[in-house]
Amino acid sequence: xxxxxxxxxxxxIIFGFLISLAIIFFGSYFLIKDKCLFVKNHDPQNISFDNPxxxxxxxxxxGNVIIELYPDISPNAVKRFITLVSSKAYDDVAFHRVIEGAxxxxxxxxxxKKNNLNYGKIGTGKSGLGTVNSEVDAPFDFDKGxxxxxxxxxxxxxxxxxxxxLKNEPLYETEFTPIxxxxxxxxALEKIKYLNKSQYVLRPDFINSLRMLxx
Amino acid sequence: MNIIRSFLLLxxxxxxxxxxxxxxxxxxxxxxxxxxxxxxxxxxxxxKQPFTIGVNNNINCYNSNKKNLDDKYKIVKKNLDRYNHKFxxxxxxxxxxxxxxxxxxxxxxxxxxxxIMKTLILDxxxxxxxxxxxxxxxxxxxxxxxxxNLFDEKVWSDFNDKEFKxxxxxxxxxxxxxxxxxxxxxxxxxxxxxxxSEDMAEVFSHLMVGSxxxxxxxxxxxxxxxxxxxxxxxxxxxxx
Numbered sequence: 001x002x003x004x005x006x007x008x009x010x011x012x013i014i015f016g017f018l019i020s021l022a023i024i025f026f027g028s029y030f031l032i033k034d035k036c037l038f039v040k041n042h043d044p045q046n047i048s049f050d051n052p053x054x055x056x057x058x059x060x061x062x063g064n065v066i067i068e069l070y071p072d073i074s075p076n077a078v079k080r081f082i083t084l085v086s087s088k089a090y091d092d093v094a095f096h097r098v099i100e101g102a103x104x105x106x107x108x109x110x111x112x113k114k115n116n117l118n119y120g121k122i123g124t125g126k127s128g129l130g131t132v133n134s135e136v137d138a139p140f141d142f143d144k145g146x147x148x149x150x151x152x153x154x155x156x157x158x159x160x161x162x163x164x165x166l167k168n169e170p171l172y173e174t175e176f177t178p179i180x181x182x183x184x185x186x187x188a189l190e191k192i193k194y195l196n197k198s199q200y201v202l203r204p205d206f207i208n209s210l211r212m213l214x215x
Numbered sequence: 216m217n218i219i220r221s222f223l224l225l226x227x228x229x230x231x232x233x234x235x236x237x238x239x240x241x242x243x244x245x246x247x248x249x250x251x252x253x254x255x256x257x258x259x260x261x262x263k264q265p266f267t268i269g270v271n272n273n274i275n276c277y278n279s280n281k282k283n284l285d286d287k288y289k290i291v292k293k294n295l296d297r298y299n300h301k302f303x304x305x306x307x308x309x310x311x312x313x314x315x316x317x318x319x320x321x322x323x324x325x326x327x328x329x330x331i332m333k334t335l336i337l338d339x340x341x342x343x344x345x346x347x348x349x350x351x352x353x354x355x356x357x358x359x360x361x362x363x364n365l366f367d368e369k370v371w372s373d374f375n376d377k378e379f380k381x382x383x384x385x386x387x388x389x390x391x392x393x394x395x396x397x398x399x400x401x402x403x404x405x406x407x408x409x410x411x412s413e414d415m416a417e418v419f420s421h422l423m424v425g426s427x428x429x430x431x432x433x434x435x436x437x438x439x440x441x442x443x444x445x446x447x448x449x450x451x452x453x454x455x
Contacts, residue, residue, distance in 0.1 A: 102236075153331075169236055170251050171258060174309070 035191050036062035042184040044213055054078075055213035056085055056180070060095075060192060061205050065164075065185035067147055070178065074135035077149050077158060077177045082212060084109070084127060084160055090210035096122045097163075098194040098201050105150055106207055107161035114206050123200065127160035134158060135177045142172035145182035164189055241310050241332045243268055245278075249288060249313065255300045259288060262314035269319070274327060276314035279339060284313060287339035287346075294350045297423070302450045306361045308354070309333035315340045326353030330360040345393045351423035355416040358449070365445040368411035374437045375401055381410045395426055401434035418442050422455045 007015070041063035049055050051068065058065040071078040084090060090107060092114040097105035110125025111118040118125075134155040142148070142165060150161035158177055165172070166189060182189070193205045237246045237260060245264040253259070262278040279287075291311065303309065307330040317324055317338035325341040326349070328334075335353055342349060359366045372381065379401075392405030402408050407417040418438050446453045 171236055171240060171248065173251075174256050175240065 036188070039063055039187045039191060040185075041188075042066055047184065049213070053212075053214050054180075056081075056210060057213060058090075058185075058210045059208040060188050061208070062188035062191040063185060065188050066183050067164075067180045068183050069147075069180040073138045073140060074149075074177050074179055076132050077135055077179050080129065080132045080158075080160070081149070081162065081179050083129070085210050085212055086215065088209070088211075089127065089160070090207050093207050094122065094201070094204040095192045095206070096201060096204055097199050098192055098204070099166075099199050100194045100196075101166050101190075103163045103165050103167075103169075104189050104192045105161060105163040107150070109160050119200075119202065123161070125160075129159070131156060132158040132177075136174045138178075140173055140178040141168075142170060142176070142178065143168045145186050146172070146178060147180040147182065148172065148176040148178050151176065166190060241312075241334045243312060243334070243336075246312060249284070250292075253292070253296075255296060255298060255303055256309070257295055257303060258310050259292070260310060260312050261288075262312070266314070273320045274318070274336075276312075276317040276336060276338065279313070279315045283315070283339065288313060290347060291337060291339070291350055294347050294423075295354070297454075298354065302453055305449055306330065306354075306358045307333050308335060308357045310335070312336040313339050317341070325349045326356070328353055328356040328360060330357050342393060348420045348424045348426070349393075350420075352416045352420035355419040356412065358419075358446070359412055359415060362445070362449060365448055366412070366415055371411045371415060371438070371441065374434055374441070376434075379408075381408070381414070384410060395421065399432050399435050401432060401438075403435070414438070415442060419446075 039062040044055065044057050044064065044066055047066070049068070054069040054071065056067040056069055058067060069078045069081065084107075089109050093106055093109060094112040094114070094117060095104050095106045096108055096112050097103075105123075106112065108122055108125040109127050111121040111123070112125060132149065134151065134157075136155070140146075144165055144167055146165045146169075148163055148165075149158040150163050151157045151159075162179065163176075164182060166186070193201055193203070195201055237248070238244050243260075243266055245262055245266040246260045247263045249259040249261045251258050261284055262276055265275065265277045268274045291313065295311065298308075308328075310333055312334060314336065315338060317327065317336060319327065323338070323341070325338055327336040329336075335357055337350065337353065391409070394405070395403055396405075402414065403417045403421045407414040415438075418435070419442050422439060422442065443455065446455070
């Protein structure tokens with residue numbers, strides 16, 4: 001005959017504690033793994049824009065980043081950007097240079113494509129459309145969310161690469177060509193993969209798509 | 216081979232992620248912003264700690280106390296405000312670095328121009344008697360470096376007496392005096408006699424501060440006209 005042994009009160013407490021611990025452990029694992037958990041995704045269809053023709057939607061792993069372009073400030077640079085967006089050239093292009101809390105940079109169409117990633121040359125690629133002259137004379141506050149065209153050491157070498165600032169950079173005024181500002185979704189950019197010891201990212205995050213709101 | 220090249224490039228591209236914006240832009244460490252909101256869009260930076268730069272780490276400069284920095288900034292800005300944005304853009308000058316006791320290979324110097332990086336490092340403790348003139352002297356080196364073809368040293372040297380020869384470099388001579396001659400004889404200062412480019416810079420800086428222009432001798436007059444003529448080729452509206 002087997003006697004049924006009742007659990008003592010303290011055993012029940014320990015059991016309950018272990019169950020809670022397991023729930024917290026597995027729950028945290030999934031929460032931490034999902035880096036986009038607390039990032040709000042902005043649906044451009046639910047937002048009204050003053051200049052919808054100047055709105056670009058950058059879709060990244062954590063959702064949409066909505067950018068207003070400023071053709072009045074940098075007409076040639078914005079024109080180049082829209083040309084590339086319209087041809088879907090930025091789809092599957094890496095955020096190859098990311099500095100935590102400072103900036104994300106993407107747009108190497110030659111060496112930064114997901115199916116043709118070249119770590120040895122990334123950041124040096126061209127669009128095939130030639131360079132654009134720098135447009136740096138107009139006053140522009142390079143504050144958090146500003147979007148600009150990247151360039152080489154010399155002016156007038158802008159092409160397809162662009163950066164988005166994650167902090168204010170007043171020294172960028174007259175240094176880089178501004179093309180717009182992020183008006184929604186900056187949080188999604190703060191989740192872009194970065195490395196602690198290098199600005200250049202191994203196994204980087206990619207642009208899912210980049211489209212104009214109105215084609 | 217590609218893998219090796221990739222690793223090599225990645226190694227070369229690996230930089231300190233926290234490297235600040237100023238270093239990324241002008242490759243001088245330990246600087247901070249002093250003032251960026253200026254009419255002519257010059258950006259004033261200062262050394263918050265000593266820094267060492269140069270191919271052989273041979274350029275050194277030190278941070279200054281706030282009072283000295285504030286005092287000298289006013290003087291530097293007052294003088295550099297005379298150059299408008301359009302002109303500064305043409306000569307490729309944008310960043311002014313203020314620091315103390317600037318030296319190259321342990322030789323004290325008033326300034327180090329670098330038109331490629333659009334930067335002029337100024338020693339705010341350099342020769343207080345001629346500090347303002349020296350600022351313009353250093354600006355001229357930026358102008359000269361940006362327009363070497365205009366400021367031809369051979370043409371310039373021919374203005375001098377035939378028997379006169381410049382030294383091979385500005386530090387290859389002990390002709391370092393900055394006092395303006397009363398009897399010019401083709402040169403504003405003793406330092407003018409060091410090299411052609413220093414001579415041009417001395418003429419330019421004297422023109423900018425308007426000193427001793429009444430007693431021009433014929434050689435000096437030719438030099439002055441040469442500087443004015445070529446400045447106007449860079450910017451016809453440039454005002455001395």
